[in-house]
Amino acid sequence: xxxxxxxxxxxxxxxxxxxxxxxxxxxxSVLKAGAKVRVVGLEPTxxxxxxxxxxxxELHQRRFLDADVxxxxxxFAATDDAEVNDHxxxxxxxxxxxxxxxxxxxxxxTLPAVLDIGDLQVAVSTNGASPLYARxxxxxxxxxxxxxxxxxLSVLKLAREQLKSDLPxxxxxxxxxxxxxxxxxxxxxxxxxxVNQVKQRISECLSLSQG
Numbered sequence: 001x002x003x004x005x006x007x008x009x010x011x012x013x014x015x016x017x018x019x020x021x022x023x024x025x026x027x028x029s030v031l032k033a034g035a036k037v038r039v040v041g042l043e044p045t046x047x048x049x050x051x052x053x054x055x056x057x058e059l060h061q062r063r064f065l066d067a068d069v070x071x072x073x074x075x076f077a078a079t080d081d082a083e084v085n086d087h088x089x090x091x092x093x094x095x096x097x098x099x100x101x102x103x104x105x106x107x108x109x110t111l112p113a114v115l116d117i118g119d120l121q122v123a124v125s126t127n128g129a130s131p132l133y134a135r136x137x138x139x140x141x142x143x144x145x146x147x148x149x150x151x152x153l154s155v156l157k158l159a160r161e162q163l164k165s166d167l168p169x170x171x172x173x174x175x176x177x178x179x180x181x182x183x184x185x186x187x188x189x190x191x192x193x194x195v196n197q198v199k200q201r202i203s204e205c206l207s208l209s210q211g
Contacts, residue, residue, distance in 0.1 A: 002110065002127050010034030013071050017064050017088050018078035019044035022102050026076045027057060029111070040068045041079070066091055078102035104128070113138035118150025119157065146191045152198050159202055166209040173209070181205040 014030045016023050019041020027037055027048060037057040039048060044061060052059035060068065064084055069075050075092045077085035077099070085101060092099035092108075101107040112123035113134040122141055124134045159181075163174050181202060189198050 002125065004125065009074065011036065012073040013038060015069055015072040015075040016078060017068065017075065017084065019048055021045060023078035024048055026078055026102060031056065038068065038072065040064050064088065069095060069097060072097050074098040076100045076102055115141050117145060117147060119153040120149045146193060148190050148193055148195050151195050152190050155199055155202055159206055162206055163209055177205050177208050
C-alpha cells in the first residue's frame with residue numbers, strides 16, 4: 001500500500017528522459033504544478049518542440065547523458081529502451097533523486113489519475129493494480145461532482161485567511177468555526193448548485209470570529 005501525498009514541486013527542476021507522447025504527458029503534468037523541466041530525447045514531439053521554443057522547458061535533442069540528472073529533484077524515465085530507463089533509475093537512486101518509471105518499472109512513486117475542479121483536486125490510485133480502472137473512477141467523479149465546488153473553494157480560501165487574521169492566537173475557536181461550517185448539508189447544497197446559500201452560510205460563520 002502506498003503513502004498518498006501531494007508534493008510541492010513549484011520551482012524545482014524535474015527531468016524527463018524521453019521525448020515521445022508518454023514523456024509529453026509527464027512534462028505537461030509537472031509544468032502545470034509549476035516545476036522547471038529538463039527534457040532529453042532524440043525525437044521530441046511537436047508539442048515539446050513548441051514548449052522549448054516558448055522557453056517553457058529546457059530541451060536537449062540527443063541521447064541521455066548521466067549529467068542530465070544533475071540538479072534534478074525528480075526524474076522520469078519515459079523512453080522505449082528498458083536499459084536506458086533502468087540506468088536512469090539507478091542514477092537517481094545513487095543521487096537521492098525521486099524517480100518515476102513511466103513504463104511501470106521500479107519507481108519511488110506512482111502517479112494517480114487526477115481530477116481538477118478549480119482548487120479541488122481528487123487523486124485516484126489503485127496502487128498499480130489497474131491504472132485504467134483509476135482513470136475510469138476519475139472520469140466517473142468528473143461527471144458527478146458539481147463544478148460549483150470550485151466557486152465555493154475560492155470563497156473558503158478567503159475565509160481561511162480572514163479567520164487567521166481575526167483569530168491569530170485562537171486555533172481552537174478557528175477549528176470550531178470550521179466544524180460549524182463544513183458539513184454534509186453544505187456539500188449537498190454545493191452539489192445542488194445552491195452556491196449563494198453556501199456563501200451566505202460562510203459569511204454567517206465568519207461573523208463568529210468577530211465576537
